[in-house]
Amino acid sequence: MKNMYPLLQTIDTPDDLRRLNRSQLEPLAHELRAFLLESVAKTGGHLSSNLGTVELTVALHYVLNTPYDRIVWDVGHQTYPHKILTGRRERMHSLRQLGGLSGFPRRDESEFDTFGTAHSSTSISAALGMALASRLKGEDRHAIAVIGDGAMTAGMAFEALNNAGVADCNLLVILNDNDMSISPPVGALNRHLAKLLSGQFYAAAKNASKTVLKGAPPLWELAKRFEESAKGMVKPITLFEKFGFNYVGPIDGHDVDTLVSVLENIKQLKGPQFLHVVTKKGQGYKMAEADPVAYHGPGKFDPAVGLAKASGQAKITFTEVFGNWLCDMAATDSRLVGITPAMREGSGMVEFEKLFPKRFFDVGIAEQHAVTFAAGLACEGLKPVVAIYSTFLQRAYDQLVHDVALQNLPVVFALDRAGLVGADGATHAGAYDIPFMRCIPNMSVACPSDENECRQLLSTAYAQEGPVAVRYPRGVGAGVAVSRALDTLPLGKGEIRRTGKKVALLAFGTLLHPALQVAEVLDATVVNMRWAKPLDTELLLQIAAEHEALVTLEDGCIMGGAGSAVLEALAQAGLAKPVLQLGLPDRFIEHGDPVKLMAMLGLDAQGIEASVRARFCAIYPAN
Numbered sequence: 037m038k039n040m041y042p043l044l045q046t047i048d049t050p051d052d053l054r055r056l057n058r059s060q061l062e063p064l065a066h067e068l069r070a071f072l073l074e075s076v077a078k079t080g081g082h083l084s085s086n087l088g089t090v091e092l093t094v095a096l097h098y099v100l101n102t103p104y105d106r107i108v109w110d111v112g113h114q115t116y117p118h119k120i121l122t123g124r125r126e127r128m129h130s131l132r133q134l135g136g137l138s139g140f141p142r143r144d145e146s147e148f149d150t151f152g153t154a155h156s157s158t159s160i161s162a163a164l165g166m167a168l169a170s171r172l173k174g175e176d177r178h179a180i181a182v183i184g185d186g187a188m189t190a191g192m193a194f195e196a197l198n199n200a201g202v203a204d205c206n207l208l209v210i211l212n213d214n215d216m217s218i219s220p221p222v223g224a225l226n227r228h229l230a231k232l233l234s235g236q237f238y239a240a241a242k243n244a245s246k247t248v249l250k251g252a253p254p255l256w257e258l259a260k261r262f263e264e265s266a267k268g269m270v271k272p273i274t275l276f277e278k279f280g281f282n283y284v285g286p287i288d289g290h291d292v293d294t295l296v297s298v299l300e301n302i303k304q305l306k307g308p309q310f311l312h313v314v315t316k317k318g319q320g321y322k323m324a325e326a327d328p329v330a331y332h333g334p335g336k337f338d339p340a341v342g343l344a345k346a347s348g349q350a351k352i353t354f355t356e357v358f359g360n361w362l363c364d365m366a367a368t369d370s371r372l373v374g375i376t377p378a379m380r381e382g383s384g385m386v387e388f389e390k391l392f393p394k395r396f397f398d399v400g401i402a403e404q405h406a407v408t409f410a411a412g413l414a415c416e417g418l419k420p421v422v423a424i425y426s427t428f429l430q431r432a433y434d435q436l437v438h439d440v441a442l443q444n445l446p447v448v449f450a451l452d453r454a455g456l457v458g459a460d461g462a463t464h465a466g467a468y469d470i471p472f473m474r475c476i477p478n479m480s481v482a483c484p485s486d487e488n489e490c491r492q493l494l495s496t497a498y499a500q501e502g503p504v505a506v507r508y509p510r511g512v513g514a515g516v517a518v519s520r521a522l523d524t525l526p527l528g529k530g531e532i533r534r535t536g537k538k539v540a541l542l543a544f545g546t547l548l549h550p551a552l553q554v555a556e557v558l559d560a561t562v563v564n565m566r567w568a569k570p571l572d573t574e575l576l577l578q579i580a581a582e583h584e585a586l587v588t589l590e591d592g593c594i595m596g597g598a599g600s601a602v603l604e605a606l607a608q609a610g611l612a613k614p615v616l617q618l619g620l621p622d623r624f625i626e627h628g629d630p631v632k633l634m635a636m637l638g639l640d641a642q643g644i645e646a647s648v649r650a651r652f653c654a655i656y657p658a659n
């Protein structure tokens with residue numbers, strides 16, 4: 037470390053950074069980028085976005101008085117340089133691992149992390165709140181939101197701009213425009229930004245920021261630029277000016293010296309400011325520059341070689357099961373349309389877009405719109421399939437209730453990343469979808485136990501006349517063969533997988549497999565419940581009548597989950613039966629290896645057996 041990063045190793049806090057000469061910032065940025073690449077290659081993580089924010093991070097901490105001044109990062113997946121410069125360099129080796137640094141900003145991790153995040157498009161609202169709070173408290177502090185061009189597409193960002201543009205406070209919004217979301221950006225905003233960056237305006241702005249902003253008095257320089265802008269001499273009037281912001285830019289986000297000059301100037305201005313910074317996703321690492329999608333969130337890799345090609349016969353993931361099903365079903369039914377809110381790769385829709393480009397809709401980071409857009413399509417007789425991560429559907433709850441379920445529209449929700457997701461941690465866990473969906477009238481919720489059943493339940497969902505969600509986890513399952521057929525299963529019906537004595541294990545989803553292992557040891561009955569709603573009440577009551585005790589298993593939160601549905605059904609039938617509910621406890625589960633996390637939560641075979649024995653010790657007396 038010492039020899040390779042001579043400047044970086046002197047920076048323990050931003051105060052150290054602020055003691056450097058300006059001429060040292062560029063070499064520091066080089067070291068920071070090299071360290072970042074070396075570190076993320078060892079841990080995995082969001083590489084390409086972070087490579088793009090190195091200079092911006094250096095400039096922000098150099099110019100601002102952090103942590104007194106508040107930097108709010110949007111999404112937060114681009115904050116590794118910020119973590120490295122704010123006292124966490126030595127812990128970067130633990131990134132996204134159990135007990136280690138989070139991959140996102142966390143208020144409980146550092147005083148420099150002003151706002152916890154990982155879901156996008158919250159930064160302007162939060163920074164505006166901070167800016168107004170400082171005004172009300174009579175504090176002279178700066179609040180800055182740093183938001184990407186992808187995150188800017190969300191309605192919430194525009195709600196905040198709408199509010200901020202007329203607010204009497206000092207807020208700076210920095211648009212980090214790398215012309216990429218996870219995949220290429222979409223929509224009219226993207227076109228507007230592209231126009232601002234088109235040839236002459238950007239070239240002029242680049243030169244202006246170097247020459248004009250350096251020598252002359254800062255306020256005069258900026259006033260002049262605004263005046264020129266208003267006359268249309270430098271660039272067209274931007275959307276952001278129409279929202280009431282002073283727009284500055286676009287400027288080169290990899291020119292640290294210019295960034296410092298511009299930020300120092302803006303710091304002296306009052307009212308809502310907007311700085312448009314242009315960066316490159318993957319900057320400085322050729323392979324990531326060439327393929328920023330693949331390097332958005334890679335696992336570990338050798339920087340000299342790049343990402344390893346998949347080798348051998350890897351097990352198929354649930355995401356791939358969905359992607360294949362979508363293509364096969366679309367081939368048989370021209371009414372099928374596929375929708376993603378900016379998660380084409382993660383949701384397994386790359387092939388679908390290739391095969392059916394006109395029936396593929398990437399709506400940008402706009403979950404609420406995605407769901408209501410699907411409702412509109414369904415009203416006209418099309419068959420929308422919304423592929424959405426469980427955690428991101430949280431954003432579109434009212435749309436699910438009011439626009440889809442209330443009108444009983446046949447929309448399929450392919451709910452990926454159900455349960456724990458691992459390295460992203462609590463922000464991305466699909467822990468709440470069973471409770472929040474099963475309480476909505478007309479909604480059905482399927483919980484496939486393996487890959488083949490996932491395909492069957494997707495076909496079943498597609499055949500229904502109302503809304504159905506099929507929830508499945510990140511990664512691979514039991515490894516069962518997946519048929520190419522488009523068979524359906526009966527709605528709301530489970531199946532007995534093993535008949536045993538006294539205790540019945542009722543599994544919702546992939547916990548069926550540890551349940552089957554445990555049942556061999558305990559000689560218990562195992563039921564694959566398949567549906568959290570409609571619940572197979574007939575089967576449940578039969579099983580309840582035949583056993584002394586029941587155990588429910590799910591990979592979502594216990595509170596209000598599928599186990600609660602079982603308790604409600606028993607109570608409804610007037611049947612008193614001891615029920616042990618196993619699932620996620622009432623606390624946020626941290627990042628880490630999901631297999632280890634499940635074991636720590638007692639949701640692996642060993643843990644399940646221990647819990648069942650402990651709870652039903654009269655049935656399983658210790659020898």
Ligand SMILES: Cc1ncc(C[n+]2csc(CCOP(=O)(O)OP(=O)(O)O)c2C)c(N)n1
Pocket residue numbers: 085111113114154155156157183184185186187188214216217218317377378379401403428431
């Ligand atoms: C509400 C929400 N939807 C989707 C995502 C998944 N997601 C994370 S980063 C990202 C792309 C963000 O693009 P941008 O803001 O331009 O940042 P960049 O990666 O280009 O640095 C997406 C879609 C998310 N984190 N939050």
Ligand SMILES: CC(=O)[C@@H](O)[C@H](O)COP(=O)(O)O
Pocket residue numbers: 111113154218333382453457460510
């Ligand atoms: C920051 C973010 O929201 C995404 O980049 C997310 O980390 C992707 O997760 P998956 O790797 O599960 O697709």
Ligand SMILES: [Mg+2]
Pocket residue numbers: 184185186187212213214215216217
């Ligand atoms: Mg971007």
